[in-house]
Amino acid sequence: MHADPEAVAQAAMTLPDLDEAIAMCAACPRLVAWREEQAQVKVARFRTETYWGRPVPGYGDPDARMLLVGLAPAAHGGNRTGRVFTGDASGDFLWRGMHALGLADRGESCRADDGLALQSVRVAAAVRCAPPANRPTSAEQSTCRPYLVREMQLLPELRVIVALGGVGWDAVLRSLRAMGHATPRPKPRFGHGAEVEIGPYRLIGSYHPSQQNTFTGRLTRPMLEDVLARGAGLAGIRTHIPEPDARVP
């Protein structure tokens, strides 16, 4: 375990090195305690499972042209399975949309060893440990940011970043600034479908596929697919466009 994300992130020369460094991180005492407590206490429906209980690295195509950036692993989702957006309702919603567009080879992801393959896409989070109430502090977001900076630096084909929610949006803007790219002032506002060009990248906003948004209809499948298709198009990734009557609201 280590507690210096800036140093270990910059020392990582490949994505597997970075993934390994992230999985060993213990820089945020509150989040270390929470992720491990959740892994011990569990919830009834997963009580027989062995939880991952560690930071969750990014996942996907090493030649990704598009990066999705979420908030953080869910206590009983990524913190249980060890893979981002795997084993929870947010992931179910995201993968169905990704699969409909041909960006993922399946429309569900329950286990880290299921062989899920992404086409030209990688998925990561602003904060790599599950936070209480899904709310990392500003300090925790800052501490974790070097990993996102390094992840983007290690994706040479990256052109489009889709921020899934406002925390992801802020993390990407701050990371791009840390990489030396001039970001607009005042800060571009997050919104579903918001877009801004920064250096060689296009940043696009999407509401997060949390149950809070999907159960209330704030984010529908067509809304998510429209943003993903827009990003893929800008990144030069070929997608299937679902027929309107085949789309699930």
Ligand code: SF4
């Ligand atoms: S949130 Fe990020 S910086 Fe903090 S302990 Fe987890 S991996 Fe390390």
